[in-house]
Amino acid sequence: QVQLVESGGGVVQPGGSLRLSCAASGFTFSSYGMNWVRQAPGKGLEWVAFIRFDGSNKYYADSVKGRFTISRDNSKNTLYLQMYSLRAEDTAVYYCAKLSNGDGFDIWGQGTTVTVSS
Amino acid sequence: QSVLTQPPSASGTPGQRVTISCSGSSSNIGSNTVKWYQQLPGTAPKLLIYSNNQRPSGVPDRFSGSKSGTSASLAISGLQSDDEADYYCAAWDDSLIGWVFGGGTKLTVL
Numbered sequence: 001q002v003q004l005v006e007s008g009g010g011v012v013q014p015g016g017s018l019r020l021s022c023a024a025s026g027f028t029f030s031s032y033g034m035n036w037v038r039q040a041p042g043k044g045l046e047w048v049a050f051i052r053f054d055g056s057n058k059y060y061a062d063s064v065k066g067r068f069t070i071s072r073d074n075s076k077n078t079l080y081l082q083m084y085s086l087r088a089e090d091t092a093v094y095y096c097a098k099l100s101n102g103d104g105f106d107i108w109g110q111g112t113t114v115t116v117s118s
Numbered sequence: 119q120s121v122l123t124q125p126p127s128a129s130g131t132p133g134q135r136v137t138i139s140c141s142g143s144s145s146n147i148g149s150n151t152v153k154w155y156q157q158l159p160g161t162a163p164k165l166l167i168y169s170n171n172q173r174p175s176g177v178p179d180r181f182s183g184s185k186s187g188t189s190a191s192l193a194i195s196g197l198q199s200d201d202e203a204d205y206y207c208a209a210w211d212d213s214l215i216g217w218v219f220g221g222g223t224k225l226t227v228l
Contacts (some may be wrong), residue, residue, distance in 0.1 A: 044120065044220070045157075045219045060216070076201070103171075105165060106174060110162055
């Protein structure tokens, strides 16, 4: 079935780094743009980053620009988010989400939790 | 402070019709399509409406979306207890060069 499974979350100290992964299955991963969206505890959704189907274009939210890098390996059907210089305000559940051809994020993973704390 | 503005809460009784508004600007809703997401407690968001008023397969026709100028709304008719969830609007923003979400509306079924 169509599925996205995130991994790599955990507890990290301020200033630290972490890499999240999102394994895709059940659809042609290399044909779709992909996103990371996060949700801080008790807060709303915040879009983080987008990567085009072929990796040729990447966009970032201002809040993470210069600190986070989105990438993908289409041979492994996997999306990544490399996070550097982590701050307390980066604490959130991180979801990967597929951009549908029609419009909108039609497939979401279950999320992985990142906690930035000393 | 979210780029798109939604009321923090809404409520209705079973069977009632409720609407949730979403206000933006010319760089987002005014020039791009609106999506709506439903997030049930403890779960990942789910696409409810895309392209302003289109429902993905499997979404009941009790859910409908509309857009006018720089505002949009989600209507839920025949309210049911399992509609109790957080609802988010979203759109691409040409100025920010990214997607923006509303702050979310918590729907309570009384």
